[in-house]
Amino acid sequence: MEKIGYEYIGEKLKGDLVAFVSNRYFDREKERAIALSAIEASLSGFDIATDGDERVVKVLVDVLYETGRRLYSFTSDIKNYPLKELVVLTGGGVVKPSSCLKRELLIASSSMALFFSPLEKALLFALDNNIPTALSRVALNKASENLLYSGIPMFDSFSNLFEFPEVVAYQDRNGCIRTDSFRFHYKLIK
Numbered sequence: 001m002e003k004i005g006y007e008y009i010g011e012k013l014k015g016d017l018v019a020f021v022s023n024r025y026f027d028r029e030k031e032r033a034i035a036l037s038a039i040e041a042s043l044s045g046f047d048i049a050t051d052g053d054e055r056v057v058k059v060l061v062d063v064l065y066e067t068g069r070r071l072y073s074f075t076s077d078i079k080n081y082p083l084k085e086l087v088v089l090t091g092g093g094v095v096k097p098s099s100c101l102k103r104e105l106l107i108a109s110s111s112m113a114l115f116f117s118p119l120e121k122a123l124l125f126a127l128d129n130n131i132p133t134a135l136s137r138v139a140l141n142k143a144s145e146n147l148l149y150s151g152i153p154m155f156d157s158f159s160n161l162f163e164f165p166e167v168v169a170y171q172d173r174n175g176c177i178r179t180d181s182f183r184f185h186y187k188l189i190k
Contacts, residue, residue: 006105009084010093013072015047018158019110020060021103022052023117028181030116032171033138033157034059035179037114039169039186040158042069047092049074051106056116057083059179064090066177072109074102107131114158118144123152134161166190 018041020034038048038060048060049072057073061083064071070092075081078096087094097105103122107113113126116136126133134153135144148154159165168187175183 005098007078007096007098008093009078010088011070011091012093013049013095013109015070016045017049017072017110018046019106019113020048020050020052020056021106021113021115021117021119021122022050022056023119024053025117026053026055030138031055031059031179031181033136034116035063035177035182035184036157036169036171037136037155038063038158039067039177039184040165040167041114042067043167043169043186043188044158044165046111047072049095049106049110051075051103052116054083057087061086061090062179063177064092074106076102114155115139118147120144120147123147127152164189 042064047070050056051074060071071087071090072092072095073087074095078094081094084094104125107126112132114134116139118139134155135147137156155161159168166189169184171182172185173183175185177184
């Protein structure tokens, strides 16, 4: 993909990014799946990028404050973005593409795209651009069943994507990482 211009507040895009792609639908199951994957990806050395709404960004900020990795949030309105200060405090930034859709730049900037919603057009964009892509179990519904037959890997959390993961996170009421609804702990396996 050719170079795309963008505006940003905070840190420029750098490092290995995992895209967390989601729509506005949000529930506790999705919060749990996003948090688990964010803990595992960030402690495995990846920064995280998202186009998710404020609730997704809030979960990611909560996790990344604890794991010490950066968050990049892609938006179409950088001036009125309500969580820009929180995102910048992770060491990342808020990104606004100048000539394409925010989701396309998000995916094109990432080493891997994890889908927490069945966004078929974005999935095809990722696959067409040879970006490793996986679909979360929370994204499955009647309409997205056909995606399973296309060969896209499915996962419950980031560590499921690897035969020998570096980190495994789990829900634990005494855990050291918390979101609004859950507490988590993790084990390093390196």
